Amino acid sequence: MSRAEVVREAERVLQELAKHLEEIELEETYHVIEAEGVREDSAPERDSSFSEAALSIAPRRDGRYYVAEAGAWV
Amino acid sequence: MRVKIGFEIHEQLATRTKLFCTSPADYRDAEPNTNVCEICLGLPGAKPMGVNADAVEGVVAIALMLNCEIVQEPVYILRKHYDYPDLPSGYQRTSMPIGRNGELAGVKIWEVHLEEDPGKYDPVTGKVDYNRSGVPLVEIVTAPDITSPEEARAFMRELVKVLHYSGRVRREGGTMRVDVNVSIEDGARVEIKNINSIKGLYRALKFEITRQKNLRRRGRAVKRETRAYIEEQMITRSMRTKETAEDYRYIPDPDLPPLRLTPELVERVRSQLPEAPHQKLQRFMQQYRISKDDAWAITSEPELADAFERVCKEVEPLRAAAFFRHIIKKTLNYHNLSFAESGITVEDIVEVLQAMSSGRLSQQAGELVIREVVQQRRRASELVQQLSRVDERSLERAVEQALAENQKAVQDYLNGRKEAINFLLGQVMRITGGRADAAKALQMLRERLS
Amino acid sequence: MNELVLEHSPLENLERCLERIQEREREINAFIELNPRAEEEARRAERHGGRLCGLTVAVKSNINVRGLRATCASKTLENYVAPYDAVAVQRLRSEGAVIVGMANMDEFACGSSGETSYFGPTQNPAAEGRIPGGSSSGSAAAVAAGFADAALGSDTGGSIRNPASHCGVVGIKPTYGLVPRHGLIDLAMSLDQIGPIARDVRTAALLLEVIAGRGREASMLDVQPQPYTRHLSADLAGVRVGFAREFEEVTSPEILGVIKRSLRRLEAQGAEVVEVELPSLEKALPTYYLIVFVEFFSATRRYDGRRYGYRIEEVCGAEVLRRIHLGSYISQKEYAGRYYRRALQFRSLIRRELLQALEQVDVLAAPTTPKLPHRLGESLTPLEMYAYDLLTVPANLAGIPAGVVPAGRVRGIPVGLQVHAKPLEEQVMLNVMLAAEGAE
Ligand SMILES: [Zn+2]
Numbered sequence: 012m013s014r015a016e017v018v019r020e021a022e023r024v025l026q027e028l029a030k031h032l033e034e035i036e037l038e039e040t041y042h043v044i045e046a047e048g049v050r051e052d053s054a055p056e057r058d059s060s061f062s063e064a065a066l067s068i069a070p071r072r073d074g075r076y077y078v079a080e081a082g083a084w085v
Numbered sequence: 086m087r088v089k090i091g092f093e094i095h096e097q098l099a100t101r102t103k104l105f106c107t108s109p110a111d112y113r114d115a116e117p118n119t120n121v122c123e124i125c126l127g128l129p130g131a132k133p134m135g136v137n138a139d140a141v142e143g144v145v146a147i148a149l150m151l152n153c154e155i156v157q158e159p160v161y162i163l164r165k166h167y168d169y170p171d172l173p174s175g176y177q178r179t180s181m182p183i184g185r186n187g188e189l190a191g192v193k194i195w196e197v198h199l200e201e202d203p204g205k206y207d208p209v210t211g212k213v214d215y216n217r218s219g220v221p222l223v224e225i226v227t228a229p230d231i232t233s234p235e236e237a238r239a240f241m242r243e244l245v246k247v248l249h250y251s252g253r254v255r256r257e258g259g260t261m262r263v264d265v266n267v268s269i270e271d272g273a274r275v276e277i278k279n280i281n282s283i284k285g286l287y288r289a290l291k292f293e294i295t296r297q298k299n300l301r302r303r304g305r306a307v308k309r310e311t312r313a314y315i316e317e318q319m320i321t322r323s324m325r326t327k328e329t330a331e332d333y334r335y336i337p338d339p340d341l342p343p344l345r346l347t348p349e350l351v352e353r354v355r356s357q358l359p360e361a362p363h364q365k366l367q368r369f370m371q372q373y374r375i376s377k378d379d380a381w382a383i384t385s386e387p388e389l390a391d392a393f394e395r396v397c398k399e400v401e402p403l404r405a406a407a408f409f410r411h412i413i414k415k416t417l418n419y420h421n422l423s424f425a426e427s428g429i430t431v432e433d434i435v436e437v438l439q440a441m442s443s444g445r446l447s448q449q450a451g452e453l454v455i456r457e458v459v460q461q462r463r464r465a466s467e468l469v470q471q472l473s474r475v476d477e478r479s480l481e482r483a484v485e486q487a488l489a490e491n492q493k494a495v496q497d498y499l500n501g502r503k504e505a506i507n508f509l510l511g512q513v514m515r516i517t518g519g520r521a522d523a524a525k526a527l528q529m530l531r532e533r534l535s
Numbered sequence: 536m537n538e539l540v541l542e543h544s545p546l547e548n549l550e551r552c553l554e555r556i557q558e559r560e561r562e563i564n565a566f567i568e569l570n571p572r573a574e575e576e577a578r579r580a581e582r583h584g585g586r587l588c589g590l591t592v593a594v595k596s597n598i599n600v601r602g603l604r605a606t607c608a609s610k611t612l613e614n615y616v617a618p619y620d621a622v623a624v625q626r627l628r629s630e631g632a633v634i635v636g637m638a639n640m641d642e643f644a645c646g647s648s649g650e651t652s653y654f655g656p657t658q659n660p661a662a663e664g665r666i667p668g669g670s671s672s673g674s675a676a677a678v679a680a681g682f683a684d685a686a687l688g689s690d691t692g693g694s695i696r697n698p699a700s701h702c703g704v705v706g707i708k709p710t711y712g713l714v715p716r717h718g719l720i721d722l723a724m725s726l727d728q729i730g731p732i733a734r735d736v737r738t739a740a741l742l743l744e745v746i747a748g749r750g751r752e753a754s755m756l757d758v759q760p761q762p763y764t765r766h767l768s769a770d771l772a773g774v775r776v777g778f779a780r781e782f783e784e785v786t787s788p789e790i791l792g793v794i795k796r797s798l799r800r801l802e803a804q805g806a807e808v809v810e811v812e813l814p815s816l817e818k819a820l821p822t823y824y825l826i827v828f829v830e831f832f833s834a835t836r837r838y839d840g841r842r843y844g845y846r847i848e849e850v851c852g853a854e855v856l857r858r859i860h861l862g863s864y865i866s867q868k869e870y871a872g873r874y875y876r877r878a879l880q881f882r883s884l885i886r887r888e889l890l891q892a893l894e895q896v897d898v899l900a901a902p903t904t905p906k907l908p909h910r911l912g913e914s915l916t917p918l919e920m921y922a923y924d925l926l927t928v929p930a931n932l933a934g935i936p937a938g939v940v941p942a943g944r945v946r947g948i949p950v951g952l953q954v955h956a957k958p959l960e961e962q963v964m965l966n967v968m969l970a971a972e973g974a975e
């Protein structure tokens with residue numbers, strides 16, 4: 012199946028699914044648990060072996076920099 | 086033509102760690118891509134830690150100082166999706182408003198948010214440094230209440246002062262970013278990005294308003310667009326859209342529960358709130374009985390105001406105020422430094438003021454000491470020693486020496502050329518290294534020549 | 536006993552797993568990558584011990600294991616060597632588990648058959664020629680084939696339970712927020728949970744108690760790990776087991792037969808089976824998928840080609856593309872109300888119904904899938920594929936725990952009984968699973 016066909020078919024799938032969800036009056040559930048989700052500020056942490064490992068898998072790099080497209084946003 | 090200007094101001098909060106991880110928030114002396122972890126690099130699978138409470142409180146404090154009401158409903162943290170090389174996850178996290186309906190200097194503050202800084206991307210070389218990624222920012226959105234570049238500048242100065250007073254933002258400078266929207270006579274709204282100084286803001290507005298007025302005069306419509314301010318050329322230029330995705334597809338971040346700004350939290354922050362600049366100004370005028378102009382100059386920076394209060398424990402306030410406004414503030418402005426950066430201490434100021442009031446130091450020498458403290462990073466105590474006036478006996482000796490070495494000038498004076506005394510005075514000053522009291526020296530010369 | 540006693544030393548145990556892998560992996564395709572340091576880890580386990588000393592574990596390829604590739608079975612991440620360990624992986628390691636390798640899966644966990652992997656489909660070791668189920672296809676297959684003693688999977692809408700059922704092993708989706716997700720690559724953040732797969736309930740329970748408990752991430756429950764294995768008991772006196780009539784309407788009769796026999800077995804061990812109602816069950820599937828589309832779209836924005844080499848839309852398979860496209864479409868400002876927010880409203884409804892049903896009982900028993908696994912290579916429409924998830928998505932929508940235990944076979948094909956419990960009531964769920972175990 013071509014990518015264009017997938018996209019076309021996807022919209023039919025969506026309509027099939029969405030037709031079961033009629034309008035209702037209820038609050039949305041964004042989170043199923045109550046968590047505080049806040050932490051105290053603390054002493055900073057740095058792991059140089061991690062930052063090396065992360066940089067080493069970059070498809071393009073220049074020294075310690077990651078490299079994205081150049082010139083395209085100028 | 087009626088001009089409407091509104092702002093979105095972003096400034097970094099002075100926390101130790103980033104907003105959603107424990108990587109260091111201060112990257113100034115760090116090698117590129119070293120202040121990072123899987124969270125702020127947006128690596129696959131990384132989940133945000135709890136929100137940095139210090140950053141949340143910082144935004145609450147700033148919102149309160151901007152006279153905002155603090156939102157009581159749960160504050161969701163949203164994902165704002167757009168595609169740009171500095172965004173490691175393809176979305177930026179930004180909170181729903183924490184403060185609303187504030188006011189500063191007659192300008193309505195619409196909203197105050199908490200958000201994360203993206204990384205730093207150089208569009209020319211393509212290099213990306215994620216040290217900045219995830220640093221907490223406060224975002225302040227104003228109503229388009231401002232009507233001229235001059236007003237804009239005055240408002241921004243006031244806002245910067247309030248942020249500074251809050252003690253919650255980075256003091257190193259250079260981290261503020263302002264997006265400005267400008268429209269004329271209800272024409273299309275143009276947004277200008279990439280402004281990072283008040284001077285730049287003023288120039289960008291001057292340019293942009295002229296540009297829009299010219300377009301209208303020629304009967305052409307102003308296009309709704311985003312423009313970048315080009316600092317070097319002092320112009321704005323239509324910008325390839327970075328953050329102008331037609332739709333950010335905001336969703337509450339499923340990885341982050343909403344913030345709850347409980348009344349207890351708000352009250353705690355409120356009770357610890359530093360005095361606002363305008364409150365301090367009023368208090369200084371009353372408590373120290375100084376003029377409004379003096380108080381204005383002294384309260385321009387909280388550190389300067391604190392220093393003033395400490396100096397006033399040792400020195401008479403009116404004299405201190407004059408010295409702060411005319412000597413210290415002038416020196417800071419000349420060197421374009423803040424008081425905190427200047428290296429001047431309270432001890433330095435007290436030393437100089439006491440030396441001046443005892444007559445050991447002239448007004449000019451006092452100013453010189455302050456300048457030397459700033460430029461040479463030396464202490465006032467040793468400088469005062471060097472610059473304080475010579476005593477009577479030394480002055481007498483200097484006068485004798487000047488007369489003995491300049492017989493011709495003496496003769497000229499005695500022959501009626503009265504202006505020759507100025508030359509002799511100059512010689513006395515030279516011999517004493519400028520530390521002579523000029524009036525006294527003149528008096529002595531006249532006595533000796535009469 | 537809340538510690539593992541293996542028959543063999545860690546090194547011998549690993550050898551045996553590797554032998555079986557040598558024999559059958561070419562046929563099963565359970566792994567994307569084997570761990571070259573497994574032997575080293577086994578030796579370390581011999582020295583340091585731990586509650587899981589020497590237990591061999593397969594890790595689903597959407598979980599970060601430092602130094603191994605977390606590909607999500609996609610070309611998108613084929614070169615992504617994880618530079619950090621998921622929290623669950625750290626916890627396994629610290630108790631002496633040995634990571635055998637990275638298990639195959641449906642691409643980005645988008646699938647219920649194990650067929651959408653960029654690295655080829657996985658065979659069902661327990662039912663030749665059939666799909667193993669998904670998306671934790673390789674994890675369940677590895678355990679079923681004896682390639683590993685246990686596995687980590689992830690479950691967003693049944694991805695642990697579905698292949699556990701099809702492969703005849705035990706699988707647990709814990710309460711949302713019980714196990715840290717840090718290191719689990721997202722399908723849908725509000726639904727995903729990491730959970731264990733094992734050949735028996737006790738091993739699965741032990742794994743769960745090792746990986747459960749508060750981590751540093753924001754969206755977690757503030758709870759300590761519980762000693763499930765210590766309190767494990769098959770005595771069901773006084774335990775009320777719910778079963779909803781709506782399950783019968785959607786499940787094939789042959790599967791239903793196995794499930795009913797399993798319920799009678801529970802009754803024999805003292806349980807009381809009670810009928811409950813889930814009137815909105817049929818809404819769960821569309822609700823689930825609309826939420827997944829949007830969250831998955833958001834999660835995949837980072838695969839823009841800059842950092843991992845490929846832009847996901849250019850290299851992914853049809854199902855991943857379909858979900859990204861729909862997620863992008865329905866999260867647009869003008870459609871969000873009609874689709875995404877509507878789905879979140881239905882999520883509230885389904886969650887409420889499930890929690891209400893669970894108020895009347897201790898656990899809710901259910902089939903795991905409505906039908907038996909299809910033959911590998913058989914072509915299904917997207918909606919036919921989604922229908923596999925009908926009975927597993929409610930637990931994720933509600934955030935409650937659900938486990939699957941082998942309950943019998945139909946024509947030789949394994950069928951698992953699914954047991955749901957209230958949030959954080961994993962213990963009673965495990966006890967009921969233990970009682971149902973050994974039906975074959
Ligand atoms: Zn970080």
